[in-house]
Amino acid sequence: MWVALHLIAQAAVILRVLLRPHRNPASRISWVVVVLAVPVAGILGYLLLGETSIGRRRAERMRQVRAELPAPPTAPADLPERHAPLFRVGESISGYPACSGNAAALLPDSNSAIDALVADIDAATDHVHLVFYIWLPDGNGTKVAHALMRAARRGVACRAMVDDLGSKLLIRHALWRDMAGAGVRLGRALPIGNPLLRPMAGRIDLRNHRKLVVVDGVITWCGSQNCADPEFRVKPRYAPWVDVLLRFEGPVARQNQHLFASDWMAWTDEDLTPLLTAPMPAPGPGFPAQVVASGPTSRHSAMPEMFQSLIYAARRELVVTTPYYVPDDPLQAALCAAANRGVATTIVFPARNDNWAVAAASRSCYAELLAAGVVIHEFEGGLLHAKTLTLDGEVALVGSANMDRRSFDLNYENTILLADAATTALLRDRQAAFIARSRRVTADEVAAWPWQRRLWNNAVAVMGPVL
Known part of the structure; x- marks a missing residue:
């Protein structure tokens, strides 16, 4: 009887995972695997953490x-x-015009x-x-x-x-x-x-x-x-x-x-x-400037859409600093596309991250970014917590939002988008100071990582939609 009840509960939760709106395929697959692979705990995990509802x-x-x-x-x-x-x-995200x-x-x-x-x-x-x-x-x-x-x-x-x-x-x-x-x-x-x-x-x-x-x-x-x-x-x-x-x-x-x-x-x-x-x-x-605010009660995929729009708008240079990088597929593809079309694309992460899962998931993305021509630096002067983006020396975004699924789906965030060469230059100079205190990560270095490290990073990244 208990086995039958568990199977019924599993089927009901999986059905809910598949019918839930605004869930990308990777997230659906991850939760289905968790519900099937971890008896009882997988069901409870989804009920507690699987949906972005504040009530x-x-x-x-x-x-x-x-x-x-x-x-x-x-x-x-x-x-x-x-x-x-x-x-x-x-403006489409939070209603504030420039x-x-x-x-x-x-x-x-x-x-x-x-x-x-x-x-x-x-x-x-x-x-x-x-x-x-x-x-x-x-x-x-x-x-x-x-x-x-x-x-x-x-x-x-x-x-x-x-x-x-x-x-x-x-x-x-x-x-x-x-x-x-x-x-x-x-x-x-x-x-x-x-x-x-x-x-x-x-x-x-x-x-x-x-x-x-x-x-x-x-x-x-x-x-x-x-x-x-x-x-x-x-x-x-x-x-x-x-x-x-x-x-x-x-x-x-x-x-x-x-x-x-x-x-x-x-x-x-x-x-x-x-x-x-x-x-x-x-x-x-x-x-001109504009507040861009997002959260679980905002429209779906608001913050990643803002990031992607900025990345695809870059024509000469794109520099990003973020402590937490657990991207969805479109964001990762946008960064690779920027570098592939000749934009000087640089991203700076902390060398030591206070979140081990985020550190592993971030590094699982390194090989693809480097292959596209993205320059990766790891900041060694503490935990680089700044969330900044500068675009072609003209546009900047600064605020609380990270490039991770928590900022995309779970947190209430606030940022300001601005178009001003002088202010963007100030932020770009600060980004340059961060890069000066960082170590550049090379494709050869990442290729030389032992298989155990690559396995760990990729295994954690697979759970990104759940984490």
């Missing part, structure tokens, strides 16, 4: 909030025709970025909004928390949201209670609650991976950096974490304000609509 109530709440928010004011962008399609892709009149600054390192952010908070006159996936009660995390408390005490409306899992150390720390006591309004995205009951309300590992700050509606920060020291003491053996955090001024800040409001109102009871209907200063001179 019907939560999904409906997020859709309702998004539908009721007023559209952010825009400054019409004068885009070159060659760039306009890229921004149309971004807006002109923006300026950007790139700080030298993580600590100086935090110091500049604290200075912005200290100069705030109306409000400060923050979202961080990981916020630690360490040196930099404490600096930002104290700046928020100072601002709240002088009457500035301060709102801080963290991911319930990524920032669990802060939530349990006295610093969290101190911020609340000082008048900082706090929010927790995707609360876990009882881990045993949580899967019944949606997949537990769907997370808010965003990192953004908005000050007075005119300044915004966006990048890969969490609110923490670069020593990242929860994983010190991989330190320092090497990040990029850009400071923007201009209309793109109002788009990040809109994104923050959608997160805040989805997980708290406070209505931020008045902030989004307030008049916006007339934009000054500056470049």
